[in-house]
Amino acid sequence: MLRAARGQQQTQDTKRLWSVVVFSVGGMKLAARTEDVEGVSPWTEAIPVPSRTPFVQAMLKRNNHVMPVYDLAARLSRTVQGEPLLCLVARHIDGPMAICIDAYVPSLETVNATAIRPNDSQDIESLGSVTIGEYDVAIVALQRLGRLRQDAVRS
Amino acid sequence: MSLRGRHNSANTLAETASFLVVRLGLSYLALPATGVRGILTQEEAGYDEAVTAAETVYLPMDLAQRLSVVADLSGIERRTVLYSTGRSHGAIRVEQVVGLTDVERKDCLPLPPQFHCDERNWFGGMLPYQDQLVLILNPSWVLGESPGVVPVAVGQAEQLVEAIPAEVGRLC
Numbered sequence: 001m002l003r004a005a006r007g008q009q010q011t012q013d014t015k016r017l018w019s020v021v022v023f024s025v026g027g028m029k030l031a032a033r034t035e036d037v038e039g040v041s042p043w044t045e046a047i048p049v050p051s052r053t054p055f056v057q058a059m060l061k062r063n064n065h066v067m068p069v070y071d072l073a074a075r076l077s078r079t080v081q082g083e084p085l086l087c088l089v090a091r092h093i094d095g096p097m098a099i100c101i102d103a104y105v106p107s108l109e110t111v112n113a114t115a116i117r118p119n120d121s122q123d124i125e126s127l128g129s130v131t132i133g134e135y136d137v138a139i140v141a142l143q144r145l146g147r148l149r150q151d152a153v154r155s
Numbered sequence: 156m157s158l159r160g161r162h163n164s165a166n167t168l169a170e171t172a173s174f175l176v177v178r179l180g181l182s183y184l185a186l187p188a189t190g191v192r193g194i195l196t197q198e199e200a201g202y203d204e205a206v207t208a209a210e211t212v213y214l215p216m217d218l219a220q221r222l223s224v225v226a227d228l229s230g231i232e233r234r235t236v237l238y239s240t241g242r243s244h245g246a247i248r249v250e251q252v253v254g255l256t257d258v259e260r261k262d263c264l265p266l267p268p269q270f271h272c273d274e275r276n277w278f279g280g281m282l283p284y285q286d287q288l289v290l291i292l293n294p295s296w297v298l299g300e301s302p303g304v305v306p307v308a309v310g311q312a313e314q315l316v317e318a319i320p321a322e323v324g325r326l327c
Binding site: 047048049050051052053056059061064066067068070092094095097146 | 181182222223224264267268269270271272273274277281283286287288290
């Protein structure tokens with residue numbers, strides 16, 4: 001019974017901890033839940049696609065796989081920095097989506113869920129914000145990136 | 156990408172669809188080949204004029220403008236594609252005719268759902284081709300065939316009302 005209680009306690013502790021990937025776009029630090037990130041690799045040239053969808057105007061082709069590119073830097077009115085740039089593949093609800101991020105190599109961090117605050121800024125889909133080191137970092141909701149804009153366009 | 160002449164992606168008996176691949180600016184676009192009635196040089200087609208061929212009048216279409224694509228239509232590779240759906244006929248100016256390609260239907264991909272605006276009417280899908288991505292044009296949209304929409308001539312594109320994707324999904 002004691003062992004069972006200890007196991008339950010461990011499960012609760014794990015639930016309280018979020019594993020996040022910290023990356024940067026145009027020098028702005030952002031985070032995403034690790035389960036929302038499929039991978040990070042070197043950025044390759046995107047293929048422009050005529051489109052009216054805000055910030056979705058290119059695709060990335062890798063071998064036989066094609067995925068849309070979300071221009072997060074443009075969304076944040078920033079320019080990606082460094083060389084070589086990196087590609088973060090997001091597990092979006094509609095399928096994998098590529099995001100060009102700064103050359104700064106992402107790091108893994110563990111944050112306590114209780115430390116996550118609601119994000120005051122309404123300019124991006126987020127799960128809240130958290131202090132990592134000296135930075136106040138928004139946790140981007142990669143799964144529904146672009147949905148806020150979509151809703152705004154539709155309303 | 157150099158795709159002159161016909162390209163076969165497979166030599167099996169699998170069901171295939173034929174496309175004319177053209178380039179406008181940085182975009183590679185495909186028109187179902189069944190609607191192609193001719194390809195004219197700049198000298199043959201004239202400048203922004205309707206083209207009459209075999210007693211059919213093909214109205215000039217400014218596809219680059221409608222797609223908001225920056226294209227250089229003054230180059231020597233500029234061509235005018237005479238295109239017909241049977242109901243409508245258009246003379247489509249392109250920067251380059253890349254070639255004909257036969258594609259197995261299984262290789263035609265839908266536009267990812269993250270693209271959710273007008274482009275879903277413009278394109279019926281896409282074809283990965285060599286190092287490029289070719290977008291399959293919806294001929295009905297190109298020729299302005301949607302209900303209540305008259306074919307759009309050069310300079311009238313801004314008057315186009317939103318098209319309905321009648322052909323989308325049936326192109327490939």
